[in-house]
Amino acid sequence: MNKGKQVRFMQGNEAVVEAGITAGVRFFAGYPITPASEIAELMSIRMPQVGGTYVQMEDELASMAAVIGASMGSVKAMTATSGPGFSLMQENLGYASMVEIPCVIVNVMRVGPASGMPTHPSQGDVMQSRWGTHGDHPVVVLSPSNVKEAFDLTIEAVNISEMVRVPVVLLSDAIVGHIRERVELPDPASVKLIERKRTSLPPSEYKPFAAGDDCAPEFADRGNGYRYHMCSNVHNEWGFPADSGHEIADRLMRRLHKKIEVFQDRVTYYKTFEVEDAEYMVVAYGCVARSAKDAVKALRSEGIKAGLLQLQTIWPFPAGIVRKFCAGAKKIIVPEMNMGQLINEVRLASGRDAAGVNRADGIAVSPKQIIEKVKAVK
Amino acid sequence: MATVRDYLRPGMLPHIWCPGCGDGTVVGALIRAIDKLKIDRDLVTVITGIGCSSRVNNIMDFNSFQTTHGRAVGFATGFKIARPEMKVIVVAGDGDGAGIGGNHLIHAARRNIDIKVILINNQIFGMTGGQFSPLTPYGAIASTAQYENVEYPFDVCKLMEAAGATYVARGTVYHLSLTEKLIARALEHKGFSYVEVITQCPTGYGKRNKMVDPYQLLMWQKEHAVPVEQAAKLSTKEMKDKFVIGEILVRHDRMEFVEANEQLKEKARRWLKGGGGK
Ligand SMILES: Cc1ncc(C[n+]2csc(CCOP(=O)(O)OP(=O)(O)O)c2C)c(N)n1
Ligand code: SF4
Numbered sequence: 047m048n049k050g051k052q053v054r055f056m057q058g059n060e061a062v063v064e065a066g067i068t069a070g071v072r073f074f075a076g077y078p079i080t081p082a083s084e085i086a087e088l089m090s091i092r093m094p095q096v097g098g099t100y101v102q103m104e105d106e107l108a109s110m111a112a113v114i115g116a117s118m119g120s121v122k123a124m125t126a127t128s129g130p131g132f133s134l135m136q137e138n139l140g141y142a143s144m145v146e147i148p149c150v151i152v153n154v155m156r157v158g159p160a161s162g163m164p165t166h167p168s169q170g171d172v173m174q175s176r177w178g179t180h181g182d183h184p185v186v187v188l189s190p191s192n193v194k195e196a197f198d199l200t201i202e203a204v205n206i207s208e209m210v211r212v213p214v215v216l217l218s219d220a221i222v223g224h225i226r227e228r229v230e231l232p233d234p235a236s237v238k239l240i241e242r243k244r245t246s247l248p249p250s251e252y253k254p255f256a257a258g259d260d261c262a263p264e265f266a267d268r269g270n271g272y273r274y275h276m277c278s279n280v281h282n283e284w285g286f287p288a289d290s291g292h293e294i295a296d297r298l299m300r301r302l303h304k305k306i307e308v309f310q311d312r313v314t315y316y317k318t319f320e321v322e323d324a325e326y327m328v329v330a331y332g333c334v335a336r337s338a339k340d341a342v343k344a345l346r347s348e349g350i351k352a353g354l355l356q357l358q359t360i361w362p363f364p365a366g367i368v369r370k371f372c373a374g375a376k377k378i379i380v381p382e383m384n385m386g387q388l389i390n391e392v393r394l395a396s397g398r399d400a401a402g403v404n405r406a407d408g409i410a411v412s413p414k415q416i417i418e419k420v421k422a423v424k
Numbered sequence: 425m426a427t428v429r430d431y432l433r434p435g436m437l438p439h440i441w442c443p444g445c446g447d448g449t450v451v452g453a454l455i456r457a458i459d460k461l462k463i464d465r466d467l468v469t470v471i472t473g474i475g476c477s478s479r480v481n482n483i484m485d486f487n488s489f490q491t492t493h494g495r496a497v498g499f500a501t502g503f504k505i506a507r508p509e510m511k512v513i514v515v516a517g518d519g520d521g522a523g524i525g526g527n528h529l530i531h532a533a534r535r536n537i538d539i540k541v542i543l544i545n546n547q548i549f550g551m552t553g554g555q556f557s558p559l560t561p562y563g564a565i566a567s568t569a570q571y572e573n574v575e576y577p578f579d580v581c582k583l584m585e586a587a588g589a590t591y592v593a594r595g596t597v598y599h600l601s602l603t604e605k606l607i608a609r610a611l612e613h614k615g616f617s618y619v620e621v622i623t624q625c626p627t628g629y630g631k632r633n634k635m636v637d638p639y640q641l642l643m644w645q646k647e648h649a650v651p652v653e654q655a656a657k658l659s660t661k662e663m664k665d666k667f668v669i670g671e672i673l674v675r676h677d678r679m680e681f682v683e684a685n686e687q688l689k690e691k692a693r694r695w696l697k698g699g700g701g702k
Contacts, residue, residue: 101501108501108527111492111502111528113502115471115506118499276490
């Protein structure tokens with residue numbers, strides 16, 4: 047069915063499903079939750095059509111476990127959830143980063159804490175996506191602002207997870223997830239797909255956690271003589287626990303972090319709008335970037351030199367990009383649908399203060415609010 | 425015939441278990457069952473959670489991974505679907521499998537997915553120092569039940585039966601040849617298989633319950649086990665404090681999940697060709 051370029055009118059959640067399939071995902075395990083449920087529903091229809099599997103697990107702990115299990119079995123796998131479910135996935139998300147198993151977790155954010163406002167959008171999980179699981183783990187988190195970006199970034203999420211061997215979080219929200227827009231989908235044949243590197247060593251020489259310069263170890267499909275162990279304790283290059291080896295722990299931790307550094311440029315996505323001469327730099331991500339763009343247009347029409355830096359990769363935080371685009375600005379404004387999460391990273395990166403526009407009541411930040419803020423700080 | 429040692433990973437001995445622990449005996453039983461059935465070693469994957477029992481796959485030379493506490497069955501579900509040709513064996517402790525992981529155990533049984541769960545029931549949390557587990561006997565002493573345990577243990581075999589498992593059995597370390605046979609039968613069975621093996625933990629359980637010597641714990645197993653055929657003739661009162669051993673349930677009336685899923689894919693493809701509709 048999916049032949050050639052297509053123009054579709056689709057929901058953000060639907061775009062995630064189609065992109066996952068295009069990127070080669072053939073396993074989805076999940077547990078329904080608003081506003082992510084459409085992803086599970088559509089996966090249950092689409093996965094078997096493309097020869098993949100949808101499993102409805104008993105909860106999010108099991109969903110995340112099953113996703114990692116499938117990926118260990120060499121099948122590209124993903125899950126989707128929202129705030130409370132994302133919290134339940136955290137332990138195994140940590141497992142995936144420790145054992146370096148590629149997988150994608152979509153978090154369609156809703157208002158929290160707790161059950162919050164189940165059907166309303168939010169950006170409250172920005173810090174949870176960075177620091178949710180225990181320990182000093184590396185992460186990659188992407189954030190789409192519209193349906194097309196939901197499609198493109200889902201493909202990138204799958205590719206990055208395979209390339210870097212890390213779990214990748216796609217931080218969507220109820221607005222992006224539920225909005226319907228016209229999108230042009232690429233010919234699946236033209237989409238560049240990345241597969242985790244497979245080892246060329248014979249089983250007797252293969253060490254599952256030995257890594258070269260890019261710090262990402264090579265994978266061996268199980269069977270065919272590759273009989274190896276993986277565990278989530280601090281482990282040696284053979285995958286066995288080395289829980290009292292401080293040196294081994296140090297080496298492993300540094301490598302896991304370095305791995306993200308090595309790939310940082312290749313996982314950093316952003317867009318700019320009217321930034322060349324901007325005196326008022328709005329830094330936004332996710333659904334808020336839409337309002338920010340409108341605000342910048344309106345301000346420009348009044349002769350106020352505003353610009354937009356839209357971050358599509360939010361972790362690892364693109365500090366260099368933020369520094370570069372904010373350097374010439376008189377003021378920096380960070381609108382967010384939370385009480386102020388990414389703003390502190392912007393402050394740190396730019397070495398400057400920034401003004402926040404915040405709301406956490408389930409209502410989108412409007413262009414008007416951003417316009418007012420720019421005028422207020424002017 | 426290969427020996428158990430042929431299946432052990434070079435360089436991974438000595439193991440971490442205490443002297444007198446039952447976990448190594450279960451490793452022996454599992455290996456002998458696999459060897460007897462001539463299962464290709466490359467097509468065996470052992471998945472564990474966290475606990476002393478989870479360390480079985482450090483020493484056995486199969487595909488293996490150790491996961492998070494209680495979640496091994498969830499990992500195994502994804503892995504089995506991805507690699508249907510594999511014999512997927514989960515080894516869990518009683519805290520790991522029936523406590524924190526109890527929910528996953530129930531649902532995997534309900535799905536009837538072809539994974540084999542061997543639950544090593546030493547009736548205690550061993551690794552964390554002898555706290556009571558959901559399978560610790562009523563009245564026993566544990567590090568978190570210093571007066572006595574006032575919680576009742578449950579019969580996981582009955583639970584598995586009710587949940588929809590298609591193979592359910594229980595053995596002990598004392599009844600070793602039976603246990604080996606039960607594991608072999610479970611490995612041959614297509615569908616969700618549960619084998620509980622009652623073992624001894626002299627360190628976490630024995631020393632607090634006046635059974636310091638592993639021999640005493642083995643004698644306890646001998647005295648409290650009742651073969652399933654015999655248990656059917658005994659009253660509830662006579663069965664008090666006793667447990668059933670043997671093949672408790674074998675059923676063939678449920679389709680295995682991975683197979684059902686393959687049929688679903690066929691249906692979905694037909695549906696797609698027909699342009700949708702029922
Ligand atoms: C989420 C989580 N909670 C608690 C622990 C700590 N923990 C490690 S092993 C264990 C108990 C293991 O007992 P059991 O499953 O009976 O196995 P045994 O050690 O007796 O073989 C606990 C509570 C953990 N690792 N993870
Ligand atoms: S604590 Fe108990 S279960 Fe753990 S190794 Fe020692 S004897 Fe075995």
